Amino acid sequence: MSADSPSRPTAGAPRVVPASSPREGKPPFLVFGRPVLGEEEAAAVQRVLDSRWLGTGPRVAEFERAFKAYRRAPHAMAVGSCTAALLLSIVAAGIGPGDEVITTAMTFCATVNAVVNAGGTPVVVDVDPVTQNIDPEAIRRAITPRTKAILCVHFAGRPCAMDALEKLAAEHGLLLIEDCAHAIETEWRGRAAGTIGAFGCFSFYATKNITTGEGGMVLARRKDDAARIQRLALHGMSADAWKRFSDEGYKHYYVVDRGFKCNMMDLQAAIGLVQLQRIEEHYVRRQRIWRSYMERLADLPLTLPAPEEADTRHALHLFTVLIDERASGKKRDDVLTSMTKDGIGLGVHYLALPEHPFYRDRYGWRPEQVPVATEIGRRTLSLPMQADLTDDDVDRVVASLHRALA
Numbered sequence: 001m002s003a004d005s006p007s008r009p010t011a012g013a014p015r016v017v018p019a020s021s022p023r024e025g026k027p028p029f030l031v032f033g034r035p036v037l038g039e040e041e042a043a044a045v046q047r048v049l050d051s052r053w054l055g056t057g058p059r060v061a062e063f064e065r066a067f068k069a070y071r072r073a074p075h076a077m078a079v080g081s082c083t084a085a086l087l088l089s090i091v092a093a094g095i096g097p098g099d100e101v102i103t104t105a106m107t108f109c110a111t112v113n114a115v116v117n118a119g120g121t122p123v124v125v126d127v128d129p130v131t132q133n134i135d136p137e138a139i140r141r142a143i144t145p146r147t148k149a150i151l152c153v154h155f156a157g158r159p160c161a162m163d164a165l166e167k168l169a170a171e172h173g174l175l176l177i178e179d180c181a182h183a184i185e186t187e188w189r190g191r192a193a194g195t196i197g198a199f200g201c202f203s204f205y206a207t208k209n210i211t212t213g214e215g216g217m218v219l220a221r222r223k224d225d226a227a228r229i230q231r232l233a234l235h236g237m238s239a240d241a242w243k244r245f246s247d248e249g250y251k252h253y254y255v256v257d258r259g260f261k262c263n264m265m266d267l268q269a270a271i272g273l274v275q276l277q278r279i280e281e282h283y284v285r286r287q288r289i290w291r292s293y294m295e296r297l298a299d300l301p302l303t304l305p306a307p308e309e310a311d312t313r314h315a316l317h318l319f320t321v322l323i324d325e326r327a328s329g330k331k332r333d334d335v336l337t338s339m340t341k342d343g344i345g346l347g348v349h350y351l352a353l354p355e356h357p358f359y360r361d362r363y364g365w366r367p368e369q370v371p372v373a374t375e376i377g378r379r380t381l382s383l384p385m386q387a388d389l390t391d392d393d394v395d396r397v398v399a400s401l402h403r404a405l406a
């Protein structure tokens with residue numbers, strides 16, 4: 001290998017541990033959220049490379065059709081990320097300066113950043129201690145004449161209390177937007193997550209239940225909203241502008257709307273199409289992993305995920321446990337350190353949003369305003385859940401957590 005070989009990390013670059021790297025004399029490090037990819041994805045990408053049409057094109061259109069069918073949705077628009085999906089939905093909803101959007105304190109920063117970047121004001125409220133989803137009563141208390149929308153997050157893949165949220169939205173004339181980053185397979189009383197609100201926003205980031213590397217999707221109930229999302233995602237250009245270089249002859253385009261650059265590429269969609277075919281098979285494997293954790297961690301001093309509610313489907317994206325420091329004498333971060341030493345990659349989903357300096361400084365949020373989310377954020381830990389974990393991997397996770405709490 002030459003000194004400037006691209007496969008040699010450059011000085012100062014972060015060291016990345018490959019998913020299956022053996023560690024001298026030890027079992028390999030289990031990378032948290034490692035994507036499940038195979039030959040078919042590689043072949044699909046190769047076909048796109050061979051076609052020389054790398055950007056938005058026929059594979060994206062096919063992926064949109066396939067995802068729309070999977071979620072039984074009227075309209076689906078592929079975009080570059082869930083962050084983009086959220087931003088475009090909020091802009092398409094007409095939310096801007098002076099408008100408030102109520103969301104959960106227990107979510108990834110991207111959820112509120114979308115409101116911030118659209119010029120709106122995010123308002124975070126507390127969660128239910130059992131489901132860890134946004135508390136409808138806390139929403140009710142936070143509604144003001146400036147409130148325009150409720151942005152709910154189906155946390156870990158568990159559906160929010162959509163009947164209560166729909167009722168609140170109807171009573172107060174609010175728009176409902178769903179952050180479905182964790183909720184690709186989620187159902188609420190026979191309705192697919194992402195089809196209940198005006199917009200549903202999905203993530204295909206590398207750690208998600210299906211991945212395109214980076215990627216996202218917006219589902220919209222109304223045709224005009226769908227058309228607006230499509231325009232906003234590609235510079236505000238008139239429809240089908242992506243075809244302007246095709247063999248159908250050069251197409252002039254006009255900029256007819258405010259524009260962003262958030263389109264998905266065919267390279268990504270090709271991976272997504274293969275992933276979508278395997279989604280239910282992977283779900284079955286994750287169900288087994290979930291049940292195994294539930295049974296084999298039941299005797300430990302921690303809180304396990306609540307059971308699935310009747311007539312709902314949990315996407316089983318995150319298996320989060322709450323460490324009980326009083327009962328075990330171990331802090332969450334002690335457990336993180338101990339298990340990482342055992343070669344188990346873990347996640348923390350999430351520190352409550354008011355723990356972050358930016359929101360504290362800009363909006364004056366304080367952790368004590370959302371005590372349930374704050375406590376969860378300080379005690380929570382997510383175990384590996386990817387579908388290609390072997391039974392041996394699951395044994396290692398279980399044994400490591402027992403050891404960490406011993």
Ligand SMILES: Cc1ncc(COP(=O)(O)O)c(C=O)c1O
Binds near residue numbers: 080081082110203204
């Ligand atoms: C709840 C939630 N919302 C939004 C996002 C943003 O997704 P993306 O990385 O596709 O932009 C994530 C990503 O992890 C998430 O977990």
